[in-house]
Amino acid sequence: EDQVTQSPEALRLQEGESSSLNCSYTVSGLRGLFWYRQDPGKGPEFLFTLYSAGEEKEKERLKATLTKKESFLHITAPKPEDSATYLCAVLSSGNTPLVFGKGTRLSVIA
């Protein structure tokens, strides 16, 4: 059974204080790892897809990386508007839809 574990559950940063969120996964053949951002009262919004170990994707202050066992979402010099819950999901080689982790709730304080 595919499993996704995200850590930490919650993270509080000062504005400008860089950090990383972790997503560990166990799947039977990874077809893709997805990162989503979810704001309160909204649906998850797609950020990145990573397909193979060593791949990196960047968007503004966010950079996602992938190894064979985990993915990191690096946040460089965060701003208060980066505050959200960040969700990680995996797509395995079986014909099953995305399996999501429980997310990391990020708060960036000015």
Next chain:
Amino acid sequence: DAGVIQSPRHEVTEMGQEVTLRCKLISGHNSLFWYRQTMMRGLELLIYFNNNVPIDDSGMPEDRFSAKMPNASFSTLKIQPSEPRDSAVYFCASSLGIGELFFGEGSRLTVL
């Protein structure tokens, strides 16, 4: 494009009542997913359809839950009878295939 549209956004009902949640897919998408989100369990897949056909409903909690896709652009999720433990945010998502999903804003259900 208007994106995935869900209704109602909020629903408060009493135990035992029937609840119907609605979803309109993004035009051109052929897959439809219903997820449920709670603090304890996160996002859980309930059921998904491909080309209007239910492919996997193993996540549907029990017979009280049913989902239909009467046409290529619309789906309903029905709970009858509803129970307090059904309280959650229900999300609909659509996609081409089963890769990147586009979510609606969710329907927050409270069963008293």
